[in-house]
Amino acid sequence: MSIVSDLLAQPGVIAAGEYAYRGDRFSYRGALSEEHARMASIMCRATTMGTNMESAMLEALRPGSGLHPPRGWVVRGPGHTVCVMANVFCLLDHTRGSINDIVRLMRQALGDATNELI
Amino acid sequence: MVILDDLMRLPGAMAAFEFRGSGELLEHRIAYPDRINPTTLDLLAHMCSANTSIATMQARGWEQMTAMKGFYPVQEFTLIGFDWSVVVSGLRRERHKQAGRSSLPPFTGVVLANESADYEAAFALLEGGGPAS
Amino acid sequence: MRMIKRLLALDGVNVVCHFRDDGGFVEGYGLMSRDDMVRLARFAHDYRRMIQGNADQLAMFTGMRGWTPPRGWIVRGAAQSVCGVGNLVCMVDSAGAPLNEILLELHEVSHW
Numbered sequence: 001m002s003i004v005s006d007l008l009a010q011p012g013v014i015a016a017g018e019y020a021y022r023g024d025r026f027s028y029r030g031a032l033s034e035e036h037a038r039m040a041s042i043m044c045r046a047t048t049m050g051t052n053m054e055s056a057m058l059e060a061l062r063p064g065s066g067l068h069p070p071r072g073w074v075v076r077g078p079g080h081t082v083c084v085m086a087n088v089f090c091l092l093d094h095t096r097g098s099i100n101d102i103v104r105l106m107r108q109a110l111g112d113a114t115n116e117l118i
Numbered sequence: 119m120v121i122l123d124d125l126m127r128l129p130g131a132m133a134a135f136e137f138r139g140s141g142e143l144l145e146h147r148i149a150y151p152d153r154i155n156p157t158t159l160d161l162l163a164h165m166c167s168a169n170t171s172i173a174t175m176q177a178r179g180w181e182q183m184t185a186m187k188g189f190y191p192v193q194e195f196t197l198i199g200f201d202w203s204v205v206v207s208g209l210r211r212e213r214h215k216q217a218g219r220s221s222l223p224p225f226t227g228v229v230l231a232n233e234s235a236d237y238e239a240a241f242a243l244l245e246g247g248g249p250a251s
Numbered sequence: 252m253r254m255i256k257r258l259l260a261l262d263g264v265n266v267v268c269h270f271r272d273d274g275g276f277v278e279g280y281g282l283m284s285r286d287d288m289v290r291l292a293r294f295a296h297d298y299r300r301m302i303q304g305n306a307d308q309l310a311m312f313t314g315m316r317g318w319t320p321p322r323g324w325i326v327r328g329a330a331q332s333v334c335g336v337g338n339l340v341c342m343v344d345s346a347g348a349p350l351n352e353i354l355l356e357l358h359e360v361s362h363w
Binding site for chain 2: 050054057058060061
């Protein structure tokens with residue numbers, strides 16, 4: 001998938017890949033072991049299910065919240081950030097790269113992805 | 119800690135623990151250290167803290183949408199795994215809130231083996247009724 | 252799966268619903284409007300997936316066997332409790348309902 005290649009070309013990106021909404025399939029490129037990429041795909045799937053559930057609840061209570069359907073999510077730690085949009089994840093060393101640039105790139109490529117498969 | 123010792127007397131009790139709202143493990147008891155350890159309990163505590171927050175959000179939303187009552191506040195959340203279940207309660211905290219106290223006690227949890235798990239007895243203990251008959 | 256209706260015969264069970272793997276409502280019985288049953292089924296479907304994510308990650312991070320695959324969940328409120336097993340969800344009275352028995356019955360019926 002070209003977005004994965006594009007992400008890997010960005011400064012600070014350690015790894016990027018795809019995870020499946022159902023089942024255990026995943027693919028990745030970058031400085032991650034197969035096992036760690038598998039773990040990342042499990043975590044991404046779980047968190048994406050959660051954010052979709054929460055935003056659907058919010059939309060049911062307050063229609064037009066602007067948060068539904070969610071496009072993705074970002075978790076920022078002291079030195080690393082995980083950016084997820086649709087079924088693509090990106091692990092970034094944000095001391096060497098820009099979260100804004102990564103999110104912009106992901107939104108351009110994936111922002112209109114359907115969430116019907118979730 | 120009386121409540122933890124009481125929880126450990128439940129059928130199938132593997133571990134009993136207290137944890138902060140932010141998930142950190144506090145006091146705990148473990149019956150079988152070769153099966154479950156404090157690191158696992160800490161992770162479980164963080165997971166249950168998140169699940170309790172989600173369940174609370176759901177309960178509040180549900181009552182608002184349906185006008186049904188009796189779901190909020192959430193008293194216990196239970197995850198039934200393949201072999202183990204974990205039951206956690208924030209009821210002591212809710213009672214403190216209702217009494218207007220600002221300093222809240224921790225959450226309480228117990229891990230039970232499914233084949234002998236008595237959920238009703240666990241709920242009764244966590245709700246302060248003493249061991250169920 | 253009208254056999255799920257038998258769950259209503261248990262003390263304290265007020266509603267029982269069955270949903271598809273994609274969360275679509277199949278049928279429901281008890282003291283609740285159809286619209287609310289559809290909402291309950293959607294909620295239970297989301298919870299089922301949330302619990303699956305919990306169990307997967309718990310197993311992954313701890314290496315401890317016995318969490319996955321998960322069997323169900325219970326959210327207990329002051330007056331009402333909701334419990335889910337498989338593609339079934341029940342709403343029961345928190346006081347007096349024999350939850351242990353209800354869970355066993357849910358587990359059996361969910362395999363039909």
